[in-house]
Amino acid sequence: MKHFLKIIAYLIAIIILITGTGAAYISIKGVPNYKAEIPPDILRLKVKPDSVRIARGARIATLLCNECHKGADGKLTGRELKDVPKVFGSAASYNITHDPDHGIGKWTDGELYYFLRTGIRTNGSWAPPFMPKFPLMADEDLYSIIAWLRSDDPSLLADSREYPPNNYNFFVKFLANVAVFPPPLPRGPITIPDTANQVAFGKYIADGLCACYSCHSADFAKQDVLFPEKSLGYYGGGNPMLNLEGEIVPTANITPDKETGIGNWTQQQFYEAVKYGKNPKGGPLYYPMFPHTTLTDTEVSAIWAFIRTVPPLKNKVARYQPKN
Ligand code: HEC
Ligand code: HEC
Known part of the structure; x- marks a missing residue:
């Protein structure tokens, strides 16, 4: 038995040594450099x-x-x-x-x-x-x-x-x-989808240009920057963000779920929320959500068309309440 305990103690010591060395290595190496291979x-x-x-x-x-x-x-x-x-x-x-x-x-x-x-x-x-x-x-x-x-x-x-x-x-x-690495360069040219194809154009504005999904999915560490729709909790909200006072402001569930998302919203409510930061329940939407005043009406309508096609997720988010 004593012998066995000794082996365990040695193993633990080795693990501590390895993780300690790894940590020291990362600490000294810092954020890695990459070769800039600019075509x-x-x-x-x-x-x-x-x-x-x-x-x-x-x-x-x-x-x-x-x-x-x-x-x-x-x-x-x-x-x-x-x-x-x-x-x-x-x-x-x-x-x-x-x-x-x-x-x-x-x-x-x-x-x-x-x-x-x-x-x-x-x-x-x-x-x-x-x-x-x-x-x-x-x-x-x-x-x-x-x-x-x-x-x-x-x-x-x-x-x-x-x-x-x-x-x-x-x-x-x-x-x-x-965990986080530089994304690769695109394999070919990326064009802006035709505005006539509202859903594709809306997905581009939401995922490709504004990265709304990045805040509005569950966790920055579990998002897929090349295939946003594979991100954990895609548009289901709950990502704990901070405001400028350092308080937590969870992001909202903006999937079409009727109970916990925005499935019961009208297009006009969505428009006013995105463009002017208005909460349809009254008052403002809080930072880090910000009024996207420079999105055009065509763009906001397209995001609405697209967001209605996102699979609904049931995820009730405890919303931020300001103290006073
Ligand atoms: C969430 C905050 C944030 C946003 C949004 C952001 N940046 Fe930055 N940016 C940073 C930080 C932080 C750094 C410094 C990173 C570092 O330590 O290397 C930086 C660095 C840069 C640099 C390199 C500057 C240098 O001297 O090395 C450029 C260029 C730049 N940003 C341009 C942009 C442009 C253009 C946009 C919008 C398309 C943008 N950034 C959006 C935070 C941001
Ligand atoms: C920097 C992070 C961030 C980005 C980027 C962002 N949002 Fe938000 N959004 C939030 C947060 C946080 C809230 C919750 C604010 C609150 O509780 O008052 C929110 C709330 C909302 C709401 C209100 C939902 C509700 O139930 O009240 C809508 C709609 C919305 N965002 C749409 C969008 C769209 C569309 C985009 C992209 C064009 C976008 N957001 C980009 C952080 C973000």
Whole structure:
């Protein structure tokens, strides 16, 4: 018996040693670097900055970029991300103004395209979870964002203020080593579906462009960024997000389930919720849900058509109640 206990003790010691070494390794290695393998056609990319693209890019950036990159005075010099879950420690977004040294003034269009798809910079460093990647976005929408990033929008004019580089905690390093990886580049061109096909167009706007599913499914760690519909609890809500005060705001179930989702909603209620952040039960929808004011009526109608086709999930979410 004594002998047996000794063996168990040795085994436990070995396991502790191995996990300890693994943890030390991850801690020292940090967020992994990747080789930036930018295909020649992307390296050569030159986005024509026409006014249609710039306007579309500005509209997309209002939905997808500004909330995170906007400093106190409206310039896109970055901010502290107080609303990332506490386990991620502290992090700041970076300066994306035209400043060549503190912003992205020296980046080429191809480098931007590659980074927005994969999160990998030319030096191989990888932007971890907070900075979203856009593997399903249509090429034309990415070109529009790039055209806008180059434009003379006052929020983008060169500004040298920036936050010190992020120093990620163990949890982020761990995730970036074992659970979250850069998405691959698309195998071919991605086009925006025809607006006449409401469901396909709506799915593109919801899943490919705005990534509504990402907040509205069960868990960021269990989502499938290439096949969103395979994410755990697809659109069933309950993902515990944080507001700027650090309080938990679970996301809503927006599947067509009549009891726990929005199966009894009218299209008008949906429209006002998505576009203006209005809760049909009265009052606002709370942050991090935000009014998607720059979505067009065609886009919101298409999301509605699409969301009605999502399999209903029974999942009652305890909604956020403000204290006062
Ligand atoms: C949820 C917050 C968030 C959103 C939304 C977001 N970003 Fe970021 N972004 C970050 C963070 C955090 C970093 C820094 C990541 C790191 O530590 O490497 C970053 C880094 C970047 C960088 C690299 C800057 C550099 O100097 O290395 C670019 C370019 C960028 N973001 C552009 C965008 C664009 C364009 C959008 C919208 C399409 C966007 N971001 C949306 C948080 C965000
Ligand atoms: C950053 C995370 C996030 C994103 C992105 C997001 N939502 Fe939300 N959404 C939430 C949260 C959190 C709530 C719950 C707010 C509350 O309880 O007041 C919510 C609530 C809603 C509601 C109200 C449902 C109800 O029962 O009251 C609708 C409808 C909705 N979102 C639709 C969308 C659509 C469509 C998109 C994409 C265009 C989207 N959301 C993108 C976080 C998000």
